[in-house]
Amino acid sequence: MPQNIYDDAQFFAGYSKLPRSTRGLDGAPEWPALRALLPTLHGLRVLDLGCGFGWFCRYARTAGAASVTGLDVSEQMLARAREQTNDGAISYLRADLEQQLTLAPAAFDLAYSSLALHYIENLTGLLAQVHAALVPGATFIFSVEHPIYTAPRNPGWVSDAEGGRTWPVDGYCDEGARSTDWLAKGVIKQHRTIATYFTLLRQAGFAVSHIDEWAPTQAQIAAQPELAVERERPAFLIVACCRDE
Amino acid sequence: MPQNIYDDAQFFAGYSKLPRSTRGLDGAPEWPALRALLPTLHGLRVLDLGCGFGWFCRYARTAGAASVTGLDVSEQMLARAREQTNDGAISYLRADLEQQLTLAPAAFDLAYSSLALHYIENLTGLLAQVHAALVPGATFIFSVEHPIYTAPRNPGWVSDAEGGRTWPVDGYCDEGARSTDWLAKGVIKQHRTIATYFTLLRQAGFAVSHIDEWAPTQAQIAAQPELAVERERPAFLIVACCRDE
Numbered sequence: 435m436p437q438n439i440y441d442d443a444q445f446f447a448g449y450s451k452l453p454r455s456t457r458g459l460d461g462a463p464e465w466p467a468l469r470a471l472l473p474t475l476h477g478l479r480v481l482d483l484g485c486g487f488g489w490f491c492r493y494a495r496t497a498g499a500a501s502v503t504g505l506d507v508s509e510q511m512l513a514r515a516r517e518q519t520n521d522g523a524i525s526y527l528r529a530d531l532e533q534q535l536t537l538a539p540a541a542f543d544l545a546y547s548s549l550a551l552h553y554i555e556n557l558t559g560l561l562a563q564v565h566a567a568l569v570p571g572a573t574f575i576f577s578v579e580h581p582i583y584t585a586p587r588n589p590g591w592v593s594d595a596e597g598g599r600t601w602p603v604d605g606y607c608d609e610g611a612r613s614t615d616w617l618a619k620g621v622i623k624q625h626r627t628i629a630t631y632f633t634l635l636r637q638a639g640f641a642v643s644h645i646d647e648w649a650p651t652q653a654q655i656a657a658q659p660e661l662a663v664e665r666e667r668p669a670f671l672i673v674a675c676c677r678d679e
Numbered sequence: 680m681p682q683n684i685y686d687d688a689q690f691f692a693g694y695s696k697l698p699r700s701t702r703g704l705d706g707a708p709e710w711p712a713l714r715a716l717l718p719t720l721h722g723l724r725v726l727d728l729g730c731g732f733g734w735f736c737r738y739a740r741t742a743g744a745a746s747v748t749g750l751d752v753s754e755q756m757l758a759r760a761r762e763q764t765n766d767g768a769i770s771y772l773r774a775d776l777e778q779q780l781t782l783a784p785a786a787f788d789l790a791y792s793s794l795a796l797h798y799i800e801n802l803t804g805l806l807a808q809v810h811a812a813l814v815p816g817a818t819f820i821f822s823v824e825h826p827i828y829t830a831p832r833n834p835g836w837v838s839d840a841e842g843g844r845t846w847p848v849d850g851y852c853d854e855g856a857r858s859t860d861w862l863a864k865g866v867i868k869q870h871r872t873i874a875t876y877f878t879l880l881r882q883a884g885f886a887v888s889h890i891d892e893w894a895p896t897q898a899q900i901a902a903q904p905e906l907a908v909e910r911e912r913p914a915f916l917i918v919a920c921c922r923d924e
Contacts, residue, residue: 582827582848585912588840594847595833602837602845603827607894607910627913628873629892642887647874649852665852667830668872 437622438530439553440486440508448617458489463661464577464648464670468548471575471644471674475499478543481567483531483560483576484550488515491524494546503542505529531560537567544568547576549670552584552623555611561638568677574640575675580647580668584612584625591663601667628671635675644674682867683775684798685731685753693862703734708906709822709893709915713793716820716889716919720744723788726812728776728805728821729795733760736769739791748787750774777801782812789813792821794915797829797868800856806883813922819885820920825892825913829857829870836908846912873916880920889919 439445453461459469476498482490485504494502501523506512512526519526529535531554545564554560564574583589585606594600605625612625626634628645635642647668650661684690698706704714721743727735730749739747746768751757757771764771774780776799790809799805809819828834830851839845850870857870871879873890880887892913895906 582851586839586845587843588845590840592837592839592845592847594831594837594849595835598832598849600831600833600837600847600849602839603848604839604843604845604911606827606912607892627892629890632887632890636888642877643881645874645877647852647872666849667851 437553438507439618439621440506441510442618445618445621446508446510454489455487458487459493462548463650463654463658463664464672467646467648467672468575468577471646471672472546473544473573475544479503479541481505481537481542481545481564483545483547483564484553485515485526486511486548488519488524488526490546490548491515491526492519492521495521495524499523499544501525503527505531505535507531532556535563535567537563539566540569542567542569543572545572545574545576549577549579551576552578552626555624557624557626557634558638561634561640565639565677570677570679572677573674574677575673577648577670577672578626578631579623580671581606581625581627582667583669584623589614599663599666603667631671631673635673639678640675641678642673642675644672646672648672682798683752684863684866685751686755687863690863690866691753691755699734700732703732704738707793708895708899708903708909709917712891712893712917713820713822716891716917717791718789718818720789724748724786726750726782726787726790726809728790728792728809729798730760730771731756731793733764733769733771735791735793736760736771737764737766740766740769744768744789746770748772750776750780752776776805780808780812782808784811785814787812787814788817790817790819790821794822794824796821797823797871800869802869802871802879803883806879806885810884810922815922815924817922818919819922820918822893822915822917823871823876824868825916826851826870826872827912828914829868834859844908844911848912876916876918880918884923885920886923887918887920889917891917893917 459465480494480499480502482504485506491502491504504526507530586602648670649665655662704710725739725744725747727749730751736747736749749771752775831847857868893915894910900907
């Protein structure tokens with residue numbers, strides 16, 4: 435089984451303290467951009483790939499989803515998600531997204547994934563399963579770490595020729611595993627270009643309808659000045675697509 | 680009229696000495712990737728936006744295009760293109776791509792543009808005109824400088840935290856004019872994200888079929904070792920799309 439960093443004690447402790455963990459969706463500055471891409475959830479059967487603490491699953495039910503299935507590899511995250519949920523229409527299932535999942539064909543109207551797919555090595559295999567699990571015309575919306583963010587050997591701000599703050603990009607065209615120290619040492623992510631995400635989606639039978647290289651709005655920066663740096667280089671890539679008919 | 684840098688004497692002298700000027704398409708390492716996206720040209724009416732010295736126009740005729748119209752803003756480039764062409768089915772026309780063009784509706788089966796659109800401020804207006812000039816289902820293929828390449832204040836290699844070669848990315852999410860010194864001082868380019876290219880194309884009525892963040896192949900690097908650096912960060916973005924039916 436590939437690395438399950440979320441069940442690493444140090445990582446989990448750090449992750450649990452992030453705003454997106456303590457405050458949920460409103461603690462994630464890219465959430466408004468993701469939400470804007472969602473269809474009306476009323477009556478939909480929703481699949482959440484990498485559901486974590488279940489914030490989106492609960493949101494989807496509040497917004498009228500008929501049922502929500504949240505998958506995650508982390509037992510600790512699922513345990514906390516279940517503690518915080520009292521809703522028979524939400525199912526939290528342990529699943530390694532690298533492996534064969536047990537999803538009924540054409541059982542979902544919407545698939546969603548927040549910051550999980552950049553951990554997946556066999557993305558081709560996962561996309562095929564998501565495609566099969568969705569009804570024709572269904573929407574698939576996901577965020578991943580942007581390739582500008584995942585590419586470099588040493589991801590961290592450096593100085594440009596005039597001493598200004600700049601982000602280092604190297605190895606961008608050489609895809610594959612990247613080991614970084616974020617909350618714990620040796621977190622493994624998969625670096626993929628935007629072109630590759632686009633190509634893999636098309637090959638899996640998805641039509642891309644929206645690409646967003648997310649950046650905070652000026653209103654967000656006014657409320658949280660520390661977000662300004664995120665306009666220098668996008669940290670997140672958000673994609674919306676739909677399963678071909 | 681916006682900047683017409685190609686008729687600047689210093690710029691033109693420098694540009695004329697580049698391999699892509701002296702050797703034509705084979706002097707452009709991204710040409711094989713562009714060529715691979717082209718449909719069969721036999722019998723097509725081809726439009727080349729920013730035709731320069733006319734290398735692609737002549738190639739298209741060699742490959743069987745019925746007619747080729749090459750547009751460029753540079754009188755000097757068009758003059759040289761005409762000198763090198765003896766083919767009544769190729770028309771070279773002076774045109775500022777920022778302005779209203781005189782293209783008959785649905786008169787072309789293929790539109791092509793190599794490294795010209797990142798000079799265009801009113802890309803929305805140009806895309807609307809290209810859309811109208813193409814027949815439904817026609818292909819539009821273009822290359823531009825990649826936004827990773829156009830973004831930074833100081834575009835040039837810097838050192839990362841361990842002294843390795845890295846490319847500075849800053850201001851990526853803030854689109855607009857960039858002034859750089861390339862062949863001449865103060866060359867103005869328009870920085871746009873991949874997301875924006877994708878969105879503008881969709882809004883203009885094009886369906887994107889291919890995104891390529893171009894990098895040299897290992898075979899190209901073996902033949903030209905100086906190309907290796909181009910795998911660190913993509914310099915070119917290549918897009919293929921087709922006019923909606």
